[in-house]
Amino acid sequence: MAPILPGATIGILGGGQLGRMTAMAARALGYDVHVLDPDPDCSARPVASRVVTARFDDADAAADLARQCDVVTLEIEQLAPTALEAVARHARLHPGAGAIWVIQDRVRQKDWLAEHAFPVGPFRHAEGAADVAAAVRELGACIVKSAHGGYDGRGQAHVLDPGDAAAAWQAVGARRSVVEQRLDLALEFSVLVARRADGQMAVYPPSRNHHTRGVLAWSVTPADLAKEVARAGAEVAMGIAEGLDLVGLLAVEFFLTTDGRVLVNELAPRPHNTYHQSERACATSQFEQLVRAVCGLPLGAPTLIAAGAIANLLGDLWVTDAPPDAVGALEVATARLHLYGKREARAGRKMGHVSAVGQSGPEALARALDAYERFRPAACPAIDRP
């Protein structure tokens, strides 16, 4: 298939921060960008020359977006199949509806991984509290995760005892869920793969990730993993991208358990929070790479050119009396501030991140965490350190 050259128009389903940063990379390459998002004031709006304001299940609006685009990609996987089909009738759609269909439902995703012999932790399906109780009796302490709509730890509940199953089921409030055994984690890491329609792939070096209360707090590359762990991660990530015939980006979140197992946690068919440092640390950022992959351009080198780290800035930092200190954060060596232009700060909402580079992962991370600490109003809790 002929490449889609600069000057053409890229559509993005979703105009959050991932759409915004992808749009900026597309603009840098000389593409025009159109976006579909339910919020007319979404993060990508200032970078897009057209915003179609519609829900992600509005097939007419999706067709309207696609008619004016040469290729359409996405920054969110919660998209109605009818909307994806409508897009595909009018423009190239990468990644395709098939891969999105598998990934967008946690139950389907887990089943697909298990059926294709990719390593996942023990899990069960649940369609009611009784299933949860049975799973906990078999597997011990578990986490219930709703099939749809969960992100940043939402739609999840921990169950330590079968007697807590009913409360957990109600808290999650889903019709279908997966119940995962709660694993003892040594650490978490992720691997990003870019894949073109002809099957060519580029694999990024792993990121090491730290979550607080189910939300990513910081991420650093290089991850400083044992060679065989990094190799297993890269092989599994490439295998999944091939198995799903995914064109674009695939981020695979991994657990390394205390007993040495490398297990897939979950998949994302789009740019990922744990690769924001690729803008600084890699020869090709994840956002530029997505554009290259979906346009059929040569993939850029994912090579590390510096160690890089990010720390997330959640809305909590804005909802205290004192404002955060942007000037102080920017005084830290190599620090950059990335704000997503969201007007309304809410606790837990991702508002931006700070990034830093260095000679080593620990140095880059120390700088990013320093920048975070300078930014943080005194009333907010300190960030977790490694």
Ligand SMILES: Nc1ncnc2c1ncn2[C@@H]1O[C@H](COP(=O)(O)OP(=O)(O)OP(=O)(O)O)[C@@H](O)[C@H]1O
């Ligand atoms: N089975 C498990 N055992 C131990 N910890 C877990 C398990 N599942 C999830 N966690 C912890 O909770 C975090 C969030 O879980 P998960 O990735 O499933 O949720 P999410 O809402 O999709 O998060 P995000 O959107 O931030 O990736 C994980 O990164 C990990 O720290």
Ligand SMILES: [Mg+2]
């Ligand atoms: Mg996750």
